[in-house]
Amino acid sequence: MATRSKTAGLATRASTRTKTPVPAPSTGPSVVRTAKGRTASQTGPSKAKTAASRKPFVNKANAPDDDSTAPNIGAGGGPRPTKATSVERESTVAYLRIRPHLGDDEPMAMPYLESLSDTSVRMSDPSIDRQGGAKSGCRVSVIAPSSVYKFSHVFPPSTTQEDFFATTTLPLVRDLLDGQNGLLFAYGVTNSGKTYTIQGGSEPGSAGILPRTLDVLFNSVDGLHSDGRYRPVRLYGVEEADPSEFAPPTEFDVPNGPALAQVLEEHLATTDKPTDNTDPTVIKVDRNYEYSIWISYVEVYNEKVYDLLASVDENEEGTGYHQEQGVHPLLLKRKALTVKPSPTTDTIDSGSTGRYISGLKQFRVTDALQAKALIKLGQLHRRVFGTLANSQSSRSHSIVTIRVLKGHRAERDDPTSLQMSRLSVVDLAGSERAKNTQTSGDRLKEAGNINKSLMILGQCMEAMRTNQKRLARGSAIPGHDAQEPRKALAIVPFRHSKLTEILMDYFVGDGKVVMIVNVNPYDTGFEEISHVMKFSALAREVSTVVNNAPLPRLQSSPNKPGLHVGLNPSRIPRGVVRKVTISSIGPGKKVSEAQLTILEEDEESDGKEDESDDEAINPLVDALFDEIENLRLKLYEAEIRCAVVEAETREEVMKEMEERMREVERTYAQRLMSEVERNERKMDAKIDMLHQAGLLGTAKKPVVSESETDGSISLDEDGSCGVAEDFSDPPSSPLDGKANFGKSIGSITKQFTLLSIPADERSGETSATMEDSKMLVGESDENMPLTVTSAKTVDMDHEVDDSIIIVPNRRAGTDTGVVYIPGKGELDAVKKKKRQLGSKSVITQEQVEQVVGAMELKTDKSTRIKRMARAS
Numbered sequence: 001m002a003t004r005s006k007t008a009g010l011a012t013r014a015s016t017r018t019k020t021p022v023p024a025p026s027t028g029p030s031v032v033r034t035a036k037g038r039t040a041s042q043t044g045p046s047k048a049k050t051a052a053s054r055k056p057f058v059n060k061a062n063a064p065d066d067d068s069t070a071p072n073i074g075a076g077g078g079p080r081p082t083k084a085t086s087v088e089r090e091s092t093v094a095y096l097r098i099r100p101h102l103g104d105d106e107p108m109a110m111p112y113l114e115s116l117s118d119t120s121v122r123m124s125d126p127s128i129d130r131q132g133g134a135k136s137g138c139r140v141s142v143i144a145p146s147s148v149y150k151f152s153h154v155f156p157p158s159t160t161q162e163d164f165f166a167t168t169t170l171p172l173v174r175d176l177l178d179g180q181n182g183l184l185f186a187y188g189v190t191n192s193g194k195t196y197t198i199q200g201g202s203e204p205g206s207a208g209i210l211p212r213t214l215d216v217l218f219n220s221v222d223g224l225h226s227d228g229r230y231r232p233v234r235l236y237g238v239e240e241a242d243p244s245e246f247a248p249p250t251e252f253d254v255p256n257g258p259a260l261a262q263v264l265e266e267h268l269a270t271t272d273k274p275t276d277n278t279d280p281t282v283i284k285v286d287r288n289y290e291y292s293i294w295i296s297y298v299e300v301y302n303e304k305v306y307d308l309l310a311s312v313d314e315n316e317e318g319t320g321y322h323q324e325q326g327v328h329p330l331l332l333k334r335k336a337l338t339v340k341p342s343p344t345t346d347t348i349d350s351g352s353t354g355r356y357i358s359g360l361k362q363f364r365v366t367d368a369l370q371a372k373a374l375i376k377l378g379q380l381h382r383r384v385f386g387t388l389a390n391s392q393s394s395r396s397h398s399i400v401t402i403r404v405l406k407g408h409r410a411e412r413d414d415p416t417s418l419q420m421s422r423l424s425v426v427d428l429a430g431s432e433r434a435k436n437t438q439t440s441g442d443r444l445k446e447a448g449n450i451n452k453s454l455m456i457l458g459q460c461m462e463a464m465r466t467n468q469k470r471l472a473r474g475s476a477i478p479g480h481d482a483q484e485p486r487k488a489l490a491i492v493p494f495r496h497s498k499l500t501e502i503l504m505d506y507f508v509g510d511g512k513v514v515m516i517v518n519v520n521p522y523d524t525g526f527e528e529i530s531h532v533m534k535f536s537a538l539a540r541e542v543s544t545v546v547n548n549a550p551l552p553r554l555q556s557s558p559n560k561p562g563l564h565v566g567l568n569p570s571r572i573p574r575g576v577v578r579k580v581t582i583s584s585i586g587p588g589k590k591v592s593e594a595q596l597t598i599l600e601e602d603e604e605s606d607g608k609e610d611e612s613d614d615e616a617i618n619p620l621v622d623a624l625f626d627e628i629e630n631l632r633l634k635l636y637e638a639e640i641r642c643a644v645v646e647a648e649t650r651e652e653v654m655k656e657m658e659e660r661m662r663e664v665e666r667t668y669a670q671r672l673m674s675e676v677e678r679n680e681r682k683m684d685a686k687i688d689m690l691h692q693a694g695l696l697g698t699a700k701k702p703v704v705s706e707s708e709t710d711g712s713i714s715l716d717e718d719g720s721c722g723v724a725e726d727f728s729d730p731p732s733s734p735l736d737g738k739a740n741f742g743k744s745i746g747s748i749t750k751q752f753t754l755l756s757i758p759a760d761e762r763s764g765e766t767s768a769t770m771e772d773s774k775m776l777v778g779e780s781d782e783n784m785p786l787t788v789t790s791a792k793t794v795d796m797d798h799e800v801d802d803s804i805i806i807v808p809n810r811r812a813g814t815d816t817g818v819v820y821i822p823g824k825g826e827l828d829a830v831k832k833k834k835r836q837l838g839s840k841s842v843i844t845q846e847q848v849e850q851v852v853g854a855m856e857l858k859t860d861k862s863t864r865i866k867r868m869a870r871a872s
């Protein structure tokens with residue numbers, strides 16, 4: 001283990017209600033502890049003298065360091081059991097495991113998790129399309145539309161249980177045998193594969209990390225078992241054991257009620273295939289040491305801690321809870337255990353602030369089969385008691401703790417030389433939020449409590465990360481008072497949930513923390529997984545102190561009250577009564593059922609404190625803590641209520657917005673349609689007009705007659721005029737004519753005959769119109785470009801006007817709103833003829849092309865708009 005500067009140790013204020021008068025490191029100077037008492041020779045007149053007199057064995061891993069006076073503070077929430085050994089800080093390791101698709105029974109959506117590398121994944125909101133817009137009918141996540149998350153390693157769906165164990169857990173097992181604490185927890189939403197990862201499946205080779213851990217442990221210490229004279233107690237304590245008292249129960253000792261026992265036995269018989277699923281890995285250990293391995297198994301359910309290995313107290317009669325329709329279900333009782341502060345007298349380094357479960361049973365196991373049977377028993381209890389009413393999903397957090405007591409062979413009689421380390425494997429309940437579980441009543445309360453503990457776990461991580469950053473910033477400034485940042489440390493709310501209280505020591509004391517994030521990318525909500533990912537990102541930023549576990553101190557009194565689980569039958573039971581039915585399909589498809597009445601009693605509140613809590617309690621401080629706790633709870637409830645109201649309001653607003661958007665869309669579509677129709681009408685009118693003007697349609701030989709009085713040229717009856725040349729194949733419709741217009745444009749120009757304008761009107765504001773075509777032709781000379789405009793407005797997009805004015809260019813510059821069309825030097829024959837006539841103007845070919853081109857453009861545009869409008 002690499003040695004680092006002691007000043008690297010970071011502190012975090014824990015909200016632990018310490019009953020010691022010693023101020024927490026956050027509020028006072030850092031606690032400097034040395035490993036006094038480790039050896040008799042080094043021991044001075046200190047509190048540790050008593051321990052020193054027992055002359056603890058000093059092994060290499062725990063040997064004191066000369067430079068042991070430097071501050072050394074726990075990572076998460078307060079002073080940790082300081083040792084003078086090397087200190088190493090390690091960030092929480094987070095592994096991502098992606099669950100495979102399970103086949104036809106499961107919906108197959110596009111997975112929104114994409115592996116980028118061995119250590120990173122991208123999550124993309126499935127409601128967003130490739131262009132970044134929201135898919136129709138989908139609501140874009142407000143959390144994180146697309147994010148990249150980094151992990152220590154990403155395990156794809158094809159990862160085998162063996163490989164997964166070797167990477168994630170084997171190092172922790174090695175550390176455990178080496179005297180280091182470790183915590184491994186699986187986090188994820190329901191159905192993401194947490195239980196599969198921890199426990200495993202029933203197929204060969206599918207054993208999870210817990211049975212494999214047991215296999216490897218027992219493979220490694222084979223032949224090195226101690227005689228079990230000492231047993232671990234509380235968090236760090238060691239006591240002399242009475243082997244008869246703590247003999248592990250067998251599978252079939254458990255509830256002896258006729259129906260239940262049968263069901264449980266059948267269940268065990270169907271699922272027990274240990275030989276198919278063993279891990280052969282062996283870790284090399286120092287064979288000078290002897291080991292004893294102890295197992296405990298608890299469940300945190302509805303914010304209460306239950307021992308899953310405690311013998312179940314059952315009663316068939318006289319309770320009054322279960323007389324129903326002639327059925328006599330068993331009454332099973334279990335009692336919640338209390339979580340208490342670890343006494344400072346338990347360790348030689350008396351700095352512990354962790355908490356232990358008072359009354360928890362721990363069993364010594366000597367081989368893997370026995371250990372697995374114990375775990376199985378615990379799982380059955382868990383099913384029967386905690387989660388049977390909702391057997392589809394784990395609604396409780398389960399914690400298996402493996403403790404290893406390690407002592408040198410040469411020091412068998414010296415319990416103070418024993419080194420204790422532990423590894424906790426936690427299968428957390430599904431992390432989905434109460435809103436999504438669509439539950440009510442008890443289920444809602446369950447969901448609320450699950451969320452509460454997970455939320456508080458997240459809050460603890462957040463606070464630890466903030467504190468660590470603050471301290472790191474403070475210590476990075478040269479000449480800065482090292483204590484200064486400690487005053488601003490946030491309280492880490494470990495005590496706000498049972499789960500965090502129990503796990504607290506891994507964060508504030510010594511421990512390596514490994515987090516496994518399980519995801520099922522197929523059918524779980526994107527936002528839920530986003531939360532899980534964010535949690536893991538947060539966890540990765542929290543570092544813990546990795547060190548050898550503290551040396552335990554032998555307790556003089558071996559059997560302490562509170563260590564025995566015993567229900568007092570005379571007590572009037574308090575707590576929850578639930579009715580559950582357990583059924584199991586045994587071999588030969590036989591269905592067995594047992595009806596049970598579950599009585600869950602509250603933890604003991606008899607006012608008696610654990611003996612080890614020998615510090616005086618200040619009632620005012622206690623009351624204040626309770627008040628804070630209450631207020632926090634209320635705040636939490638209010639926050640939850642707010643979150644729910646906010647979510648509902650958001651949803652309503654979203655719906656309203658969507659409705660409005662649809663309304664606006666409808667209005668625009670209508671407008672678009674009417675615009676298109678209007679344009680069509682306009683086009684038609686223009687085409688008609690051109691048609692009538694003779695630019696399109698049937699050509700007719702013009703009759704041009706020169707007026708005797710003013711020299712003007714008159715039109716035919718039908719309004720067509722000009723020098724018409726024969727069109728061999730005249731278009732049959734205006735549009736046809738339009739289509740052919742390009743081809744016959746030369747002829748059209750000729751066909752366009754001129755209207756003479758009286759001399760008096762020519763120079764002024766010409767307003768003469770043709771009766772039919774309303775075409776007015778102004779005067780122009782050969783080189784003078786003409787301007788074509790509508791009589792009312794120049795813009796073709798606007799109001800349709802029936803008249804077109806063609807004026808000489810010289811007016812174009814002065815008349816506002818007149819479109820200038822450059823003329824061409826050439827005049828066609830008609831134009832020349834007009835000039836010969838002296839009072840005629842012509843429209844050049846280009847001008848006609850301009851007009852027609854603009855009209856075609858317009859038609860195209862309106863067709864496109866029309867199409868778009870129809871599509872929308």
Ligand SMILES: Nc1ncnc2c1ncn2[C@@H]1O[C@H](COP(=O)(O)OP(=O)(O)OP(=O)(O)O)[C@@H](O)[C@H]1O
Pocket residue numbers: 098099100102157188189190191192193194195196197201392393394428429430518
């Ligand atoms: N890696 C995997 N390979 C094959 N099957 C898997 C894998 N992970 C999970 N499964 C299967 O997916 C299903 C759900 O897994 P599991 O029960 O472990 O989910 P969970 O997260 O523990 O759910 P809950 O929180 O409700 O207990 C199970 O049928 C399990 O066998």
